[in-house]
Amino acid sequence: MPSDGTEKGFTCREVVELATEYVDGAMSAEDHELFEVHLNYCDGCVAFIEQVRTASRLSRRINESELSPDLREKLLAAFRDWKRE
Amino acid sequence: MIAYKVLEADGTGRFSGFRWPLPNGAPGDWVDGEVDPCRSGVHALRPSDLPYWLGPSLFEIELDGPISEIGLKVVATRGRLLRRVDAWDDPMRLAFSTMCIERARELAASDPQRLNAWVNADIDAGPALLGYVAERIAEEIEGPAAGKAERESQARWLSEHLQLGA
Numbered sequence: 001m002p003s004d005g006t007e008k009g010f011t012c013r014e015v016v017e018l019a020t021e022y023v024d025g026a027m028s029a030e031d032h033e034l035f036e037v038h039l040n041y042c043d044g045c046v047a048f049i050e051q052v053r054t055a056s057r058l059s060r061r062i063n064e065s066e067l068s069p070d071l072r073e074k075l076l077a078a079f080r081d082w083k084r085e
Numbered sequence: 086m087i088a089y090k091v092l093e094a095d096g097t098g099r100f101s102g103f104r105w106p107l108p109n110g111a112p113g114d115w116v117d118g119e120v121d122p123c124r125s126g127v128h129a130l131r132p133s134d135l136p137y138w139l140g141p142s143l144f145e146i147e148l149d150g151p152i153s154e155i156g157l158k159v160v161a162t163r164g165r166l167l168r169r170v171d172a173w174d175d176p177m178r179l180a181f182s183t184m185c186i187e188r189a190r191e192l193a194a195s196d197p198q199r200l201n202a203w204v205n206a207d208i209d210a211g212p213a214l215l216g217y218v219a220e221r222i223a224e225e226i227e228g229p230a231a232g233k234a235e236r237e238s239q240a241r242w243l244s245e246h247l248q249l250g251a
Binding site: 029030033036037039040041042 | 099100137138139140155156157158211213214216217
């Protein structure tokens with residue numbers, strides 16, 4: 001069931017919020033279906049999901065030890081700010 | 086069981102990326118998969134499911150083995166494409182889109198101040214989006230049952246115009 005508890009399906013905002021869950025295959029079958037119904041008519045969300053997939057794929061190729069201390073700190077700061085927004 | 090499959094124009098699965106063996110005068114090769122709804126198995130559509138999944142090309146598919154009917158789809162352990170539904174072409178996609186946008190405007194006329202902005206969608210938005218717009222307007226006016234009835238009406242339109250099951 002979508003997070004708003006209705007049967008209306010997902011909004012674009014909800015697709016953005018749940019994108020990682022979808023890409024990681026962590027959604028229930030019911031949510032997965034409603035999510036893909038949305039993607040089937042929303043080209044903008046399809047493009048967004050492709051970006052998330054690419055980011056996910058690329059991030060798996062990077063080890064933490066490969067990051068410079070400066071970049072590591074910048075990323076952590078960015079994540080901290082993102083959570084506050 | 087005979088069902089339907091929406092694919093990209095080249096026969097690739099829209100979400101799986103799987104390239105289906107296409108029929109070429111004879112049915113395509115059988116494809117096998119363990120049933121795990123939304124993740125693996127052969128996913129296909131009943132005529133009533135079609136409006137939710139419209140896309141570039143439509144095929145008739147034969148399903149075999151245990152078949153589960155789950156939500157807006159069926160999932161089987163094996164299937165093969167029998168034929169492309171040639172009637173689902175550009176003029177038919179346009180006709181369906183036109184029907185949906187006209188229906189959406191007709192529904193929106195009952196509350197133009199609130200709903201007219203919803204029907205600004207361009208006809209080029211395509212059949213999947215315009216079918217959704219008509220469903221949502223019906224749902225907004227009269228509740229979820231009306232939205233579902235709108236989808237059922239769209240499915241009847243598709244079955245009749247594409248001669249599905251004929």
